[in-house]
Amino acid sequence: MSSDIKSIHEFDINLICEYYSNFERQGPGSKEVTLKALSFIDNLNKNSKIVDLGCGTGGQTMILAQNTAGQITGIDMFPTFINIFNKNVQNLNLQNKVKGEVGSMDKLSFKDEELDLIWSEGAIYNIGYERGLREWRKFLKKGGYIAVTEASWFTEKRPSEIEEFWNDAYPEIDTIPKKVLQMQKAGYVPVAAFILPDNCWTENFFDPQINVQKEYLSKHKGNTPIEGFIKNQQHELVLYNKYKEFYGYVFYVGKKV
Ligand code: SAH
Numbered sequence: 001m002s003s004d005i006k007s008i009h010e011f012d013i014n015l016i017c018e019y020y021s022n023f024e025r026q027g028p029g030s031k032e033v034t035l036k037a038l039s040f041i042d043n044l045n046k047n048s049k050i051v052d053l054g055c056g057t058g059g060q061t062m063i064l065a066q067n068t069a070g071q072i073t074g075i076d077m078f079p080t081f082i083n084i085f086n087k088n089v090q091n092l093n094l095q096n097k098v099k100g101e102v103g104s105m106d107k108l109s110f111k112d113e114e115l116d117l118i119w120s121e122g123a124i125y126n127i128g129y130e131r132g133l134r135e136w137r138k139f140l141k142k143g144g145y146i147a148v149t150e151a152s153w154f155t156e157k158r159p160s161e162i163e164e165f166w167n168d169a170y171p172e173i174d175t176i177p178k179k180v181l182q183m184q185k186a187g188y189v190p191v192a193a194f195i196l197p198d199n200c201w202t203e204n205f206f207d208p209q210i211n212v213q214k215e216y217l218s219k220h221k222g223n224t225p226i227e228g229f230i231k232n233q234q235h236e237l238v239l240y241n242k243y244k245e246f247y248g249y250v251f252y253v254g255k256k257v
Contacts, residue, residue: 015229017080022212025059026081027122027198028249029149034063034121040192040253041117041145045069048116053105053136054123058085058098064119065098074100075108106130110139120148120250125170127178133186133254140256146188149196152176152250162243176250190255210243221248 020026044050048070052061055074058081065072074085085100103109105120106127118140124132129150136146151166153175166173174182180190213230220226 002219012225012229015226017078019212019216019229021057021080021084023208024057026056027149028196028205029060029121030196030200030204031063032198033065033196033251034060036194036252037147037192037253038064038067042149043116043143043145049073049114050117050119051075051110051115052125053120055085055100056081056123058088058100060086060119060121061098062088062092062094065094066092070097070116072098072200074098075103075105076100077104078100090101106135108136108139113140114137116144117139118144118146121151122228124148124150125172128172130172130182130186133188134185136202137187137256142256144256145191145253146256147251147253149249149251150179151247153247154178154195155246158246159243162239162246165239166247173247179250179252183252183254186254187257189257190249190252191255192253195252199246200249201240201244206240209233
């Protein structure tokens with residue numbers, strides 16, 4: 001029945017949200033990498049308008065806020081993340097320059113040419129890299145920047161196991177030159193593209209999950225959806241360790257022309 005399907009779906013979303021609320025970041029990244037991407041962006045002042053799309057609990061947003069002039073709005077579709085985001089804003093005393101809002105990256109209500117910088121770490125895949133680059137461009141001023149991380153292949157050929165995993169999870173994954181070309185064709189000068197180092201995945205993404213996974217498994221023994229979810233997470237780590245020379249996240253920074 002459809003109501004059963006809905007409740008299972010809602011349970012999954014709540015579970016995923018609750019699980020990821022345990023961490024400072026909900027995707028691979030690091031303070032160093034956020035700052036490195038920021039170092040390519042040269043047009044910001046105290047009147048600049050910045051948005052962070054798919055901000056999660058705001059790990060990277062707070063780094064941005066502490067290292068740029070301007071006003072930052074973090075947008076995420078999950079209220080649980082935005083609540084934590086806004087608590088982090090208070091704790092870090094950033095309320096005069098940062099706010100978190102619930103919203104969807106495919107229904108943004110900014111004015112044309114209103115923004116100086118669009119940021120999105122580990123999140124543009126939700127609407128797709130090419131679609132995101134194209135749809136969000138109108139909100140940027142001329143000379144404004146976009147900075148996103150995106151899953152990318154590092155090599156022309158890949159072992160079939162990892163190829164199949166990604167083609168199922170995110171078929172838009174592609175090589176770095178193709179992603180750079182897509183950025184150029186979408187109307188940006190590709191200013192930088194660099195690979196996120198391994199510690200963004202290990203220390204900052206997978207390692208913090210290990211203890212939380214243990215807790216979940218002992219707390220929810222016999223709960224098939226939770227056990228299945230944790231198993232998936234663990235499988236991702238196994239694949240990463242086995243195939244990390246073939247794929248990873250890449251930061252792409254572009255300037256609107
Ligand atoms: N940028 C954060 C979170 C990355 S995880 C970080 O790097 O840590 C991806 C985020 O995208 C999640 O927080 C998820 O809730 C959010 N998301 C997914 N679909 C979305 C949509 N349509 N609009 C806005 N946010 C979305």
